[in-house]
Amino acid sequence: MKVYISATLRSFFGRRTETETQGNTIRKILKDLTDRYPEASKGLYGDDGNLRGFIRIFVDDEDRTDKSFHDDEIADGSTVLLLPFIAGGAPGESIIPDERRKEVSLDDSEIDRFSKHLLLREIGVKGQKRIKAARVCIIGAGALGSPVIQYLAAAGVGTLKIVDSDSVTPENLQSQVIHGTRDVKRPKAASARDTVRNINRNIDVTADNTRVEADNVMSVIEGFDLVIDCTDNYKTRYLLNDACILSRIPLVYAAVYQYEGQVSIFGLKGGPCLRCIYPEPPAPGLVPTCAEGGTISPLSGIVGSIQAVEALKLIIGIGENLGGRLLTVDTLGLKSKFLNVSRNEHCPLCGNSPSIYEPEGFNYEEFCGLMKEEEEIPVEGYTAEELAEKIESGEPVTVIDVREPHERAVKSFPGASVIPIGQLVRRMNELDPEHDTVFICKQGLRSILAIHTLREAGYKGPMYNLKGGMDAMKDIIFSNEAGWL
Ligand SMILES: [Zn+2]
Numbered sequence: 001m002k003v004y005i006s007a008t009l010r011s012f013f014g015r016r017t018e019t020e021t022q023g024n025t026i027r028k029i030l031k032d033l034t035d036r037y038p039e040a041s042k043g044l045y046g047d048d049g050n051l052r053g054f055i056r057i058f059v060d061d062e063d064r065t066d067k068s069f070h071d072d073e074i075a076d077g078s079t080v081l082l083l084p085f086i087a088g089g090a091p092g093e094s095i096i097p098d099e100r101r102k103e104v105s106l107d108d109s110e111i112d113r114f115s116k117h118l119l120l121r122e123i124g125v126k127g128q129k130r131i132k133a134a135r136v137c138i139i140g141a142g143a144l145g146s147p148v149i150q151y152l153a154a155a156g157v158g159t160l161k162i163v164d165s166d167s168v169t170p171e172n173l174q175s176q177v178i179h180g181t182r183d184v185k186r187p188k189a190a191s192a193r194d195t196v197r198n199i200n201r202n203i204d205v206t207a208d209n210t211r212v213e214a215d216n217v218m219s220v221i222e223g224f225d226l227v228i229d230c231t232d233n234y235k236t237r238y239l240l241n242d243a244c245i246l247s248r249i250p251l252v253y254a255a256v257y258q259y260e261g262q263v264s265i266f267g268l269k270g271g272p273c274l275r276c277i278y279p280e281p282p283a284p285g286l287v288p289t290c291a292e293g294g295t296i297s298p299l300s301g302i303v304g305s306i307q308a309v310e311a312l313k314l315i316i317g318i319g320e321n322l323g324g325r326l327l328t329v330d331t332l333g334l335k336s337k338f339l340n341v342s343r344n345e346h347c348p349l350c351g352n353s354p355s356i357y358e359p360e361g362f363n364y365e366e367f368c369g370l371m372k373e374e375e376e377i378p379v380e381g382y383t384a385e386e387l388a389e390k391i392e393s394g395e396p397v398t399v400i401d402v403r404e405p406h407e408r409a410v411k412s413f414p415g416a417s418v419i420p421i422g423q424l425v426r427r428m429n430e431l432d433p434e435h436d437t438v439f440i441c442k443q444g445l446r447s448i449l450a451i452h453t454l455r456e457a458g459y460k461g462p463m464y465n466l467k468g469g470m471d472a473m474k475d476i477i478f479s480n481e482a483g484w485l
Pocket of ligand 1: 272273274275276343347348349350351
């Protein structure tokens with residue numbers, strides 16, 4: 001029978017991750033283990049001879065810690081796991097050098113404010129000084145940025161830079177809890193900076209309205225100890241990954257979509273980068289973006305909070321971080337998984353013979369399929385008002401909705417035929433090439449892709465795009481209003 005030993009207990013078992021045992025019940029397995037590793041009995045048992053309260057024993061994912069299970073026979077081929085309830089973790093190496101830590105001091109008000117950290121053996125004054133000395137750059141002040149920025153500010157990170165080029169919109173408020181109703185239309189970076197100042201006046205916080213591009217990404221992150229990826233698009237993710245690997249700055253990565261999230265850390269010694277795990281992004285339009293696909297409100301709170309914890313662990317130098325592991329969280333089934341991820345020796349960025357040496361030498365638009373094809377063959381389109389006018393005046397227009405079923409449930413376009421983008425070519429014969437056809441989606445981007453796809457497949461009829469998609473229709477009032485509800 002194989003017994004797996006959680007990292008924090010390994011010191012008792014000669015640093016083994018697993019060991020073979022002869023026992024076929026928990027009682028016999030524990031006896032065998034403590035006979036062979038006498039050190040382990042100190043770790044596993046308290047003075048009263050009982051298993052210590054922080055240790056759990058799992059057999060095939062079932063908690064069998066309770067004594068009543070200890071004589072049950074365990075089936076051959078089962079997995080037994082010894083897991084401490086609170087994973088303390090062996091101290092890692094802090095990304096903040098000792099000299100920097102020694103340069104800062106904590107005054108009385110800070111001792112007060114951070115007393116809950118100072119009480120933690122692993123943090124203490126030294127750890128808190130490292131937090132204060134840390135310089136963290138957060139890219140994106142949206143859904144993930146909201147918990148990351150607020151927790152890092154509350155935890156006492158001394159220097160924060162918040163980079164975001166967008167402004168707050170009402171639909172942001174469902175998940176971007178760093179902004180409030182009165183911040184609508186304000187730049188997100190400035191709104192987030194004001195929240196940080198409200199949390200702790202002593203933080204050196206900068207709001208940067210810059211859009212991160214290949215020609216500025218290196219200077220945006222320069223001088224920081226850590227970068228946190230709280231963005232929502234593939235291009236910026238690869239840009240940040242490349243810039244961080246090339247600048248040797250660790251990157252705490254996370255992404256959320258609908259009910260699922262993932263978190264990892266790139267750029268740690270020997271660990272992988274984003275390109276090792278995902279050598280290329282999905283083609284544009286094939287996977288709806290977070291803005292198009294939606295997310296449940298607290299998901300980014302959960303995932304972003306994990307990013308904040310990972311950031312603090314790297315800064316203090318404690319615990320087991322997510323380097324080399326990708327954590328996935330599914331909030332619908334409330335399940336999480338750790339996937340081991342490793343460096344790819346053929347990675348064009350961090351592999352053995354890299355081909356990317358600077359972000360400026362790489363075409364991110366082409367890589368992410370963002371080349372504006374409409375420059376070659378322009379797609380004609382209607383504004384929401386123009387389309388509404390055509391429909392009101394009774395002109396014959398065929399409207400094709402290429403959105404996914406769950407998106408149409410939010411608001412459907414009456415009279416539209418529904419053909420999800422993946423079925424368009426197969427169902428081309430349903431279109432009438434003698435009449436105008438207008439393609440609609442949520443934001444007017446996938447509909448352009450739909451038109452390109454049909455053109456390539458040889459469709460010859462006149463095709464138009466609804467500019468701005470259904471989002472742009474939201475203020476349109478039709479005379480037959482009931483038809484739109
Ligand atoms: Zn790589």
